[in-house]
Amino acid sequence: MTFPTIEFQTPWAFALLIFLPLWWLWRRKRSEDAIVFSRTAVLGRGPRAGQGIARTIFFLRNLALVALIVALARPRSGAHVENVTSSGINIVLALDLSSSMLAQDFQPNNRLEVAKARAKEFVRDRDNDRIGVVAFAGEALTQVPLTTDQAVVLQAIDNLEAGQLEDGTALGLGIATAANRLRDAPGRSRVMIVVTDGVNNRGNIDPLSAAKAAAVYGIKIYGIGVGTEGVAPVPVGRDVFGLRFENQKVEIDEVLLKQIAALSGGRYFRARDGAALGQIYAQIDRLERAPVQSRSYVNYTELFRWALGLAIVALVVELALTAWKAPLP
DSSP states (O other): OOOOOOOEEEEEGGGGGGHHHHHHOOOOOOOOOOOSSSSHHHHHHHHTTTTEEEEHHHHHHHHHHHHHHHTTOOOEEEEEEEEOHHHHHHHHEEOOOOGGGOOOOOTSSOHHHHHHHHHHHHHHTTTOEEEEEEEEEEEEEEEEEEOOHHHHHHHHHHHHHHHHHOOOOOOOHHHHHHHHHHOOOSSOEEEEEEOOOOOSSSSSOOOOHHHHHHHTTEEEEEEEEEEEESEEEEEEEEEEEEEEEEEEEOOOOOHHHHHHHHTTTTOOEOOOSHHHHHHHHHHHHTTTTTOOEEEEEEEEEEEEEHHHHHHHHHHHHHHHHHHHOOOOO
């Protein structure tokens, strides 16, 4: 059996209890009245007649006073605790939409579809964070600015498709665009996750220069290179049956991605299949679980009404006894 914890909002009210013993002493020392009975018939029964009622009235009066003091102390019990987060992390996902992301080495889907699925899992676990999405290929475009609306972010990731942007891999432009979204973000924690499967071959912004600029704004970059070792079926064109694939060597500039991560205090990961990509997102999730400032709000159940009710009942009973056959005061 468990009992609720009771606390008092105004405990200083218990100091009033000191007046009860003072009242008792004063009552004992005061002079006795010449006539203490309201009816002579009671007097005829003897000197102790009516003392039981007098003591009962005295007890009820004390009970009423104590109950009133308890009610004034405002007893209450906590119903439940609710945590409210006051701050979070700013994260921008920069996803490569170049045609090579359609390579079929991340079964059962291509690299892009698996990367999108894992990114959505990551977003769903970040309840308190502001998240944005940047897509890049031969150019870069902000899909969603930083927001706490998970539904908007998830829909934006769903809508990403290879071919939406000019083909190529403008890694520096992608980093610069994401950094531009993060640099003025509120709070201290700013994180960029860059998912790519290629080598920087487009754009007029050097990736290392973009990473250095991001580091100035306190942006930490996590790079994820996606693709198997050796060769992979990569789309090289279209025919009457759709995309035409050929086995080509997988080329990921891991040296560059490691340098980018090191410049900003982040890390580089290599995902060779969908399961590894999911594990990498889980690692980043654990790394960026920074403490958030929270306040606890307790919804209290007020209990003073019980004490007040007891005081009223005691007072009513005392008045009833007094009106019936109590000794005169």
